[in-house]
Amino acid sequence: xxxxxxxxxxxxxxxxxxxxPNNKLPQTDHATNWEDPxxxxxILVDEPYLGPVITGERAEWADKHxxxxxxSKWQGMYYPGESQMFIxxxxxxxxxxxxxxxxxxxxxxxxxxxxxxxxxxxxxxxxLSPQAITPQDKKGP
Numbered sequence: 794x795x796x797x798x799x800x801x802x803x804x805x806x807x808x809x810x811x812x813x814p815n816n817k818l819p820q821t822d823h824a825t826n827w828e829d830p831x832x833x834x835x836i837l838v839d840e841p842y843l844g845p846v847i848t849g850e851r852a853e854w855a856d857k858h859x860x861x862x863x864x865s866k867w868q869g870m871y872y873p874g875e876s877q878m879f880i881x882x883x884x885x886x887x888x889x890x891x892x893x894x895x896x897x898x899x900x901x902x903x904x905x906x907x908x909x910x911x912x913x914x915x916x917x918x919x920x921l922s923p924q925a926i927t928p929q930d931k932k933g934p
């Protein structure tokens with residue numbers, strides 16, 4: 794968000810060309826919906842377990858619906874190094890897609906001292922903020 798200025802959006806239908814769920818991007822996985830607040834442009838981030846080359850039904854989908862679809866050089870948010878981050882948006886609006894991809898591709902890799910393969914939380918533990926001080930705050934969902 795900081796690097797691109799994009800904000801999350803709940804406009805789930807915007808992920809489908811012509812707002813039609815039958816037009817879903819093939820092989821979509823771990824998708825998130827974003828919006829450029831300056832232009833109102835919807836941006837789909839898709840992070841499937843695919844290589845970075847766009848071929849077959851995904852290439853046909855982008856061509857058929859006149860959408861940009863491009864793999865990022867940045868490793869992504871979902872499972873960096875295993876899934877591939879793709880960015881998609883309507884190409885008919887004049888949105889500066891090249892500039893967005895440049896911003897995403899320039900995001901630096903995380904700085905870590907080692908690869909961490911642990912768990913953040915066991916099972917389905919409920920996160921309790923250190924700021925929670927009242928019994929009501931500590932009450933689980």
